[in-house]
Amino acid sequence: MSEGKSLEPGKNQSLFNERPIKILLAKPGIDGHDRGILVLAKAFRDAGMEVIYAGLLPTPEQVVDTAINEDVDVVALSLLNGAHMTVFKKVADLMKEKGVKDIAIVGGGTIPDADKPKLERMGISGNYGPGTQISVIIDHIRKRAEEVRKLKSAGQ
Amino acid sequence: MLDSLVSGIFNGNARSISRAITIVENDGDSDTVRNLIREIFPRTGNAHIVGITGPPGIGKSTMIGRICSLLSEQGKKVSVVAIDASSPFTGGSLLGNRIRMQESLTKHGVFMRSLANRGLTGGLSRSIWDTVKILDAAGSDYIIVETVGAGQADLDISNLADTVVVVLGPGLGDEIQAIKAGIMEIGNIFVINKMDRQGAYIAMKDIEETLAMMPRGEWKPPVVGLNSMNGEGYDKLLDLIDRHRTFSLNHPEVRMRKFRTELQMHIDEELRRKFRKDISGILQDDSRIRRYLEDHVDPYSAAEGIVEEIA
Numbered sequence: 231m232s233e234g235k236s237l238e239p240g241k242n243q244s245l246f247n248e249r250p251i252k253i254l255l256a257k258p259g260i261d262g263h264d265r266g267i268l269v270l271a272k273a274f275r276d277a278g279m280e281v282i283y284a285g286l287l288p289t290p291e292q293v294v295d296t297a298i299n300e301d302v303d304v305v306a307l308s309l310l311n312g313a314h315m316t317v318f319k320k321v322a323d324l325m326k327e328k329g330v331k332d333i334a335i336v337g338g339g340t341i342p343d344a345d346k347p348k349l350e351r352m353g354i355s356g357n358y359g360p361g362t363q364i365s366v367i368i369d370h371i372r373k374r375a376e377e378v379r380k381l382k383s384a385g386q
Numbered sequence: 387m388l389d390s391l392v393s394g395i396f397n398g399n400a401r402s403i404s405r406a407i408t409i410v411e412n413d414g415d416s417d418t419v420r421n422l423i424r425e426i427f428p429r430t431g432n433a434h435i436v437g438i439t440g441p442p443g444i445g446k447s448t449m450i451g452r453i454c455s456l457l458s459e460q461g462k463k464v465s466v467v468a469i470d471a472s473s474p475f476t477g478g479s480l481l482g483n484r485i486r487m488q489e490s491l492t493k494h495g496v497f498m499r500s501l502a503n504r505g506l507t508g509g510l511s512r513s514i515w516d517t518v519k520i521l522d523a524a525g526s527d528y529i530i531v532e533t534v535g536a537g538q539a540d541l542d543i544s545n546l547a548d549t550v551v552v553v554l555g556p557g558l559g560d561e562i563q564a565i566k567a568g569i570m571e572i573g574n575i576f577v578i579n580k581m582d583r584q585g586a587y588i589a590m591k592d593i594e595e596t597l598a599m600m601p602r603g604e605w606k607p608p609v610v611g612l613n614s615m616n617g618e619g620y621d622k623l624l625d626l627i628d629r630h631r632t633f634s635l636n637h638p639e640v641r642m643r644k645f646r647t648e649l650q651m652h653i654d655e656e657l658r659r660k661f662r663k664d665i666s667g668i669l670q671d672d673s674r675i676r677r678y679l680e681d682h683v684d685p686y687s688a689a690e691g692i693v694e695e696i697a
């Protein structure tokens with residue numbers, strides 16, 4: 231802190247002046263592995279984000295409805311069962327259908343390299359495999375959140 | 387922009403409701419928020435606000451899922467707001483209440499929003515008062531608010547909710563005394579959840595006895611046992627909520643007390659807003675601060691003098 235500059239007593243909430251990134255973590259489809267996503271949820275929280283952890287959201291409709299209700303900045307989708315080309319696409323399509331342009335979609339899971347450009351074209355970025363450093367994922371989420379925040383404040 | 391947001395809210399459009407909540411959450415006392423609330427206020431006042439409070443893990447979210455289903459099946463429109471604590475160190479938060487109610491939310495199309503308290507103690511989030519108004523104006527018959535679950539710190543809910551449901555249960559051990567110390571006065575209905583667990587009847591008796599020793603007003607807070615695994619007791623709970631609703635409608639002093647508190651909050655804010663510039667000008671004035679120090683003026687007198695000057 232600079233010399234002579236003081237904090238307002240009792241209102242020492244500098245942390246809360248910046249609004250935290252709000253993110254929904256979802257595992258669409260019936261895919262039992264829940265532990266990995268909880269580890270991610272905690273890492274995002276510790277990075278200062280507000281993390282909606284909704285457990286299993288079986289359908290893409292549920293993912294999109296939840297993202298809208300919670301007005302998140304980013305939806306992080308994770309799938310380990312190889313169904314990403316259908317399930318991720320459905321989420322992206324539904325977002326478009328509902329006219330939602332200011333929520334970013336980030337993917338992760340076991341995704342073959344060949345699929346990544348296709349996902350990117352749908353607006354689903356990241357697409358990190360298991361074992362990716364969490365800091366890499368967090369940086370990417372911050373970047374995407376910043377992009378959609380600009381859209382949000384432009385639309386307000 | 388505000389016009390389309392307002393009409394979206396009146397039409398019950400989830401995106402409009404949701405975006406409006408984001409605005410009140412992030413832009414606290416901006417003019418946008420003031421104008422928004424002014425616009426929607428005429429349509430508020432119909433929802434019954436039910437606060438659900440109690441220690442962590444007692445079953446609040448699970449209960450809300452069941453209440454949502456039952457009320458929706460009666461044709462009522464229900465909305466939910468659940469608050470979690472923000473970490474004071476990182477500002478981050480894990481908002482996990484949704485998991486326990488998701489099935490019911492999906493099935494009945496219930497709007498549900500998770501909020502982080504962003505450093506506000508008292509179990510609520512600063513923006514909750516305005517959030518509730520948005521949901522009210524959107525046509526909710528019931529708005530259910532789940533507090534942080536920090537027991538004693540949740541007393542604020544009695545300034546927001548029309549009916550406060552305090553949830554307790556077996557297995558709280560010695561902690562129960564500390565929890566009770568703050569929370570007994572604010573409950574309009576007491577729930578013992580997890581009636582399927584050992585010690586539930588003892589917990590129920592304990593609460594009944596504590597209530598019997600308290601000074602009683604016209605409304606005598608009832609105690610109801612719930613088993614949230616199979617739904618036992620819920621008919622009675624809904625009936626009690628309904629009875630308390632009727633009671634509060636017939637007793638305007640409840641709404642008066644709530645409005646008084648909200649007004650107090652806004653007057654504090656308004657006063658700060660009005661004098662903020664003057665005060666910060668004075669605080670930035672080096673020669674004045676130096677003079678206080680040189681003259682060894684005590685801070686009480688200095689502050690009194692300053693307020694006298696600007697008010």
Ligand SMILES: Nc1nc2c(ncn2[C@@H]2O[C@H](COP(=O)(O)OP(=O)(O)OP(=O)(O)O)[C@@H](O)[C@H]2O)c(=O)[nH]1
Nearest residue numbers: 442443444445446447448486535579580613614615
């Ligand atoms: N046996 C039993 N378990 C219950 C009952 N109600 C809830 N639970 C379980 O209690 C745990 C906590 O339930 P929640 O609904 O998340 O409790 P909460 O009070 O919302 O918790 P926080 O929001 O974390 O404070 C879950 O594992 C529930 O399945 C009940 O009536 N009986």
Ligand SMILES: [Mg+2]
Nearest residue numbers: 446447483532
């Ligand atoms: Mg909960």
